[in-house]
Amino acid sequence: MPKLHVILASTRPGRAGEPIADWFVERAIDHGAFEVELVDLAEVALPFMDEPNHPRLRRYTQEHTKAWSARVDRADAFVFVTPEYNYGLTAPLKNAIDFLHFEWQHKPVGFVSYGGVAAGTRAVQMLKQVVTTLKMVPLFEAVNIPFHTQFIDDEGAMEANDVMVKAAAAMLDELVLTEAMLAPRRAAIREAEAS
Template sequence: MPTLTIVIASTRPGRAGLPIATWFEKHAHAFDGFDVVVADLAEVNLPMMDEPNHPRLRQYTKQHTKDWSAVIDASDAFVFVTPEYNYGYPAPLKNAIDYLHQEWLHKPVGFVSYGGVAAGTRSVQQLKQVVTTLKMVPLFDAVSIPFHTQFIEDGVVVPNEIMETSADAMLAELARVEAALRPLRAESE
């Protein structure tokens, strides 16, 4: 079964990304189309880019980069769980993306975004520009959670029907696009 890695983009204390990602992880397990793993950038704790060589060369000198490379290399699809900070996405996510290059190629990525009235959608629009440069395929189907705090009770997400339906649509599309891209990944290995 292909591996889906859920990347939690926010690293700040008290973040909503953790309960939102926990809800989505359970939903993804129930979908039963992927082996699901979580990469919490707060735990990965990558320093700001500290490798001397360009990521395209894959000549990593730091163990944290080698470990991050192994996680992303083993993944077939991604979901980025991201807030919106000042119309953009969090710096730790950009840093984590920029650490690598080939490991991201020809893999689909979906988005679970959250925020206020815009539901994190502006951060997703910026992310789409970045991931396409890495030959990733961003999905149209997404989970966008406006005024997200209303869905968190005692640290647990209580989703509404729209969130559940959106998650189902995105997971189904991730499975289809991952299968379609698999031959391209095989060629580049």
């Protein structure tokens, strides 16, 4: 079963991303096509880029980079759960992406975004430029949550509406198809790198 990493991009205390990510992880598990892992960037706790070599060389000197590399390498697909900060993506997510290079390549990526009226879509537009540069494949389907605080109850849990539930299912279906199409290419590249 392919591995899906759901990456929680916000690291702020009291972040709304936590219940949103938990909700999406439940949807992904219920979908049944992936082995799902939540990757919380607050727990990963990468410092700002501190490697002396370009990531494409894979000559990592820091243990946290080696651990991050192995974790990302294990994944077959990703979903980024991200807010929008000042019309853009979060610094911790950009930093986490920039630590690596080949580990991201030829893997599909979906987006669950949240915010005010724009629902985090401007952050996603910026992310699409970043991920395509790394040869990732961004999905067409996405989950966009406008005015997200209205969907978080008094206990701090996400209460999604039908639009969000259908969008999550559509994105997961697309993720399955895209991952299946890309898997042979990834296998061929790994084999070529090993020889």
